[in-house]
Amino acid sequence: MSLNIREFSSSAEGFRSELESLLAWDSVSDAGVQQAVANIVEQVRLQGDTALIEFTNKFDRRNVASSSELEITRDELALAKGRVSAELVASLEAAAKRVHNYHERQIQPSWQYQEDNGTVLGQKITPLDRVGVYVPGGKAAYPSSVLMNVMPAKVAGVSEIIMVVPTPDGVVNDIVLAAAYIAGVDRVFTIGGAQAVAALAYGTESVPKVDKIVGPGNIYVATAKKMVFGVVGIDMIAGPSEILVVCDGKTDPDWIAMDLFSQAEHDEDAQSILISPDSAFLKAVKSSMDKLLQTQSRKDIIKASLEGRGAFIHVENMDEAMDIANIVAAEHLELSMDEPEKWVEKIRHAGAIFMGRHTPEALGDYCAGPNHVLPTSGTARFSSPLGVYDFQKRSSLIYCSPEGASELAKIASPLARGESLEAHALSAEYRILQDEKGE
Amino acid sequence: MSLNIREFSSSAEGFRSELESLLAWDSVSDAGVQQAVANIVEQVRLQGDTALIEFTNKFDRRNVASSSELEITRDELALAKGRVSAELVASLEAAAKRVHNYHERQIQPSWQYQEDNGTVLGQKITPLDRVGVYVPGGKAAYPSSVLMNVMPAKVAGVSEIIMVVPTPDGVVNDIVLAAAYIAGVDRVFTIGGAQAVAALAYGTESVPKVDKIVGPGNIYVATAKKMVFGVVGIDMIAGPSEILVVCDGKTDPDWIAMDLFSQAEHDEDAQSILISPDSAFLKAVKSSMDKLLQTQSRKDIIKASLEGRGAFIHVENMDEAMDIANIVAAEHLELSMDEPEKWVEKIRHAGAIFMGRHTPEALGDYCAGPNHVLPTSGTARFSSPLGVYDFQKRSSLIYCSPEGASELAKIASPLARGESLEAHALSAEYRILQDEKGE
Numbered sequence: 032m033s034l035n036i037r038e039f040s041s042s043a044e045g046f047r048s049e050l051e052s053l054l055a056w057d058s059v060s061d062a063g064v065q066q067a068v069a070n071i072v073e074q075v076r077l078q079g080d081t082a083l084i085e086f087t088n089k090f091d092r093r094n095v096a097s098s099s100e101l102e103i104t105r106d107e108l109a110l111a112k113g114r115v116s117a118e119l120v121a122s123l124e125a126a127a128k129r130v131h132n133y134h135e136r137q138i139q140p141s142w143q144y145q146e147d148n149g150t151v152l153g154q155k156i157t158p159l160d161r162v163g164v165y166v167p168g169g170k171a172a173y174p175s176s177v178l179m180n181v182m183p184a185k186v187a188g189v190s191e192i193i194m195v196v197p198t199p200d201g202v203v204n205d206i207v208l209a210a211a212y213i214a215g216v217d218r219v220f221t222i223g224g225a226q227a228v229a230a231l232a233y234g235t236e237s238v239p240k241v242d243k244i245v246g247p248g249n250i251y252v253a254t255a256k257k258m259v260f261g262v263v264g265i266d267m268i269a270g271p272s273e274i275l276v277v278c279d280g281k282t283d284p285d286w287i288a289m290d291l292f293s294q295a296e297h298d299e300d301a302q303s304i305l306i307s308p309d310s311a312f313l314k315a316v317k318s319s320m321d322k323l324l325q326t327q328s329r330k331d332i333i334k335a336s337l338e339g340r341g342a343f344i345h346v347e348n349m350d351e352a353m354d355i356a357n358i359v360a361a362e363h364l365e366l367s368m369d370e371p372e373k374w375v376e377k378i379r380h381a382g383a384i385f386m387g388r389h390t391p392e393a394l395g396d397y398c399a400g401p402n403h404v405l406p407t408s409g410t411a412r413f414s415s416p417l418g419v420y421d422f423q424k425r426s427s428l429i430y431c432s433p434e435g436a437s438e439l440a441k442i443a444s445p446l447a448r449g450e451s452l453e454a455h456a457l458s459a460e461y462r463i464l465q466d467e468k469g470e
Numbered sequence: 471m472s473l474n475i476r477e478f479s480s481s482a483e484g485f486r487s488e489l490e491s492l493l494a495w496d497s498v499s500d501a502g503v504q505q506a507v508a509n510i511v512e513q514v515r516l517q518g519d520t521a522l523i524e525f526t527n528k529f530d531r532r533n534v535a536s537s538s539e540l541e542i543t544r545d546e547l548a549l550a551k552g553r554v555s556a557e558l559v560a561s562l563e564a565a566a567k568r569v570h571n572y573h574e575r576q577i578q579p580s581w582q583y584q585e586d587n588g589t590v591l592g593q594k595i596t597p598l599d600r601v602g603v604y605v606p607g608g609k610a611a612y613p614s615s616v617l618m619n620v621m622p623a624k625v626a627g628v629s630e631i632i633m634v635v636p637t638p639d640g641v642v643n644d645i646v647l648a649a650a651y652i653a654g655v656d657r658v659f660t661i662g663g664a665q666a667v668a669a670l671a672y673g674t675e676s677v678p679k680v681d682k683i684v685g686p687g688n689i690y691v692a693t694a695k696k697m698v699f700g701v702v703g704i705d706m707i708a709g710p711s712e713i714l715v716v717c718d719g720k721t722d723p724d725w726i727a728m729d730l731f732s733q734a735e736h737d738e739d740a741q742s743i744l745i746s747p748d749s750a751f752l753k754a755v756k757s758s759m760d761k762l763l764q765t766q767s768r769k770d771i772i773k774a775s776l777e778g779r780g781a782f783i784h785v786e787n788m789d790e791a792m793d794i795a796n797i798v799a800a801e802h803l804e805l806s807m808d809e810p811e812k813w814v815e816k817i818r819h820a821g822a823i824f825m826g827r828h829t830p831e832a833l834g835d836y837c838a839g840p841n842h843v844l845p846t847s848g849t850a851r852f853s854s855p856l857g858v859y860d861f862q863k864r865s866s867l868i869y870c871s872p873e874g875a876s877e878l879a880k881i882a883s884p885l886a887r888g889e890s891l892e893a894h895a896l897s898a899e900y901r902i903l904q905d906e907k908g909e
Contacts, residue, residue, distance in 0.1 A: 122884045160851065206889075257700075264852035293891070382866070384866065396882070397885045415864035416866050457728050
């Protein structure tokens with residue numbers, strides 16, 4: 032079984048524009064989706080549970096009569112956990128613990144400092160009150176995503192975490208529910224799609240309104256999240272998952288082939304790119320792929336993904352590889368090479384960086400500790416992995432001493448008048464101390 | 471001149487729903503605006519400078535022939551600064567210095583830690599490469615906003631800061647340009663509206679593509695920012711500005727009246743609310759307002775704002791005032807009272823908290839140090855003041871030792887197989903050390 036993967040050389044003319052075409056991804060939802068989602072969101076906002084039940088019955092082919100049927104209790108989650116194998120529960124618990132430990136390092140404490148005249152400045156940092164976590168149902172039901180979305184919120188100290196997960200035809204996924212139990216989700220509703228996003232954003236009689244919605248979903252979910260952005264906070268809208276492997280040519284080609292497969296097996300739009308200065312190694316990885324592909328249970332998806340969006344890029348040297356990595360700004364960047372700690376200095380943009388031959392993305396996906404919710408499609412240029420900081424927010428603190436206020440007012444007053452905001456100026460000037468007003 | 475301001479009592483029946491109505495703000499842009507903005511964004515994306523010049527000439531009534539006419543050089547900024555009064559320049563410089571000092575406390579360093587088996591985990595924190603700052607032109611041209619949007623990006627270490635500011639009829643604002651010079655803006659383009667947002671998001675022949683766009687603007691700018699969100703990062707979409715003053719009744723009523731005016735004078739949609747347990751004090755502030763209003767240069771705006779969206783709320787006690795403050799989640803919260811440092815403990819949601827009788831919002835607006843770009847319309851429940859953290863992003867670091875990888879692979883493998891992701895499992899299992907595979 033031979034794969035037909037694009038091959039590029041960085042020295043070829045037009046490489047840069049070919050790279051741009053390779054990376055291009057347009058996630059814009061069409062007008063039809065926009066209209067459908069706008070309608071669903073509006074109905075749920077206005078009619079609450081009535082609309083939520085109607086859409087759930089329609090889209091998930093269910094027969095829910097009352098909103099109480101939409102909730103899964105903590106007791107039921109515990110029962111689901113009991114139905115999962117002991118080995119899998121142990122892995123979920125070990126992963127949850129590692130993810131928890133890593134994210135504890137991200138907690139940001141409030142801070143303040145005092146100036147000589149007694150004025151105090153700072154920032155008070157507090158957790159969000161209530162968060163909604165969207166978990167896809169059906170074929171792409173990932174318990175690991177439950178852990179990755181819930182743990183940072185737990186570590187941040189969010190008081191209440193509401194999970195929504197669609198159950199098409201009423202089928203629940205025990206591993207997902209077990210993960211929700213282990214992660215400490217407070218309430219679970221079996222709703223999905225734009226209707227679940229709307230319910231979380233506006234609240235219904237049964238679903239409490241949250242302050243932020245996180246978690247992946249299909250185009251309807253993504254469109255709905257973008258639509259309610261501002262009413263609630265949202266995380267980044269995720270595109271297809273991608274990996275960029277940079278290898279010096281000295282890692283086992285089978286390992287690299289499988290690392291690329293592990294990304295490609297997600298779906299047909301996933302992207303796997305390999306960069307190396309060693310053309311013989313690129314050929315060896317290609318041979319490994321051809322050899323290993325037929326053994327893969329998801330070989331059709333892997334083939335479609337690699338042939339549709341995959342690429343091998345031959346570069347002149349490692350410096351050039353790092354330049355290309357910064358252009359790609361990959362969600363997952365694997366530095367499979369000697370002394371990755373030196374090369375990582377040159378990386379400015381990446382969601383997560385996997386260093387060394389023994390660090391495949393799969394370890395980060397599940398249990399290394401860092402979050403697997405990462406910026407896709409080059410958005411690592413301006414955004415970050417999901418983290419505790421996404422579930423904390425800040426309030427500026429300003430406490431002026433009378434002397435401090437008097438000094439600041441003398442700076443603020445001309446600025447306010449320069450902006451023709453006289454009441455601002457007067458409000459400041461009232462705080463100039465009497466014995467200084469004659470200055 | 472008597473103001474007709476709503477008065478509420480927290481003990482009255484239906485208070486909670488009246489409060490909700492008072493706070494309600496729908497910032498959704500209508501279909502006409504959406505369509506117009508979508509068209510502008512698309513034209514600029516496809517035609518670059520040609521469309522940018524065409525829209526600029528049309529909307530700003532200009533006669534630009536070539537894209538070079540759209541740029542203002544650093545030398546011209548320096549000349550503009552020379553035309554501003556020495557007092558105002560000194561205030562701008564003093565404010566810039568204080569804002570810089572405060573924001574330096576927000577710089578987040580990279581971090582990592584090593585586990586016993588040699589595995590290293592951490593996060594690399596880096597500045598964004600290039601940022602666009604939108605500055606409104608015309609009547610609402612605020613040099614203080616230039617400082618507040620640019621300084622955190624400078625402190626974060628952003629390499630290039632591009633400012634856009636529309637100049638309707640070709641009129642430039644010297645104070646705004648002076649602020650841009652002082653803040654250290656790298657390039658300035660005299661463009662605005664949705665066309666400026668599109669130019670920054672997609673790049674044109676003359677305007678470089680940025681990674682994030684920040685800064686306030688009208689409904690067209692806000693709609694365009696929301697539209698390009700994902701292509702670039704954006705800050706929060708701001709609603710009208712608001713202040714909530716909680717006073718124990720012992721601050722000079724004139725001071726509180728002017729603090730409320732300073733918010734109301736922004737525009738007719740601005741919101742000023744006063745809460746106190748002291749009904750005589752509420753009456754005194756009302757008298758101060760009636761007395762002071764006629765002296766105000768912006769009295770028409772102040773009147774419209776206070777009568778349209780302002781309110782006085784009488785509460786039973788301070789605890790209740792704090793509860794209401796948490797419901798409002800105000801952009802600006804003034805705690806004008808004894809021992810504000812005790813009461814601030816009860817505040818969970820606010821953009822900025824101004825503590826004590828000598829800390830009017832106006833000092834924070836200009837020069838106290840904290841940012842004046844703050845979450846509005848209750849979004850302080852989930853978002854934060856603009857800060858250095860908005861111009862840094864994170865990359866997870868994972869460097870597994872062979873022993874560490876082997877251990878992690880044994881956790882990851884069952885999880886991957888539980889998700890039917892076989893290549894993930896195999897990619898992990900390849901890293902299980904040979905002498906452990908028989909376990």
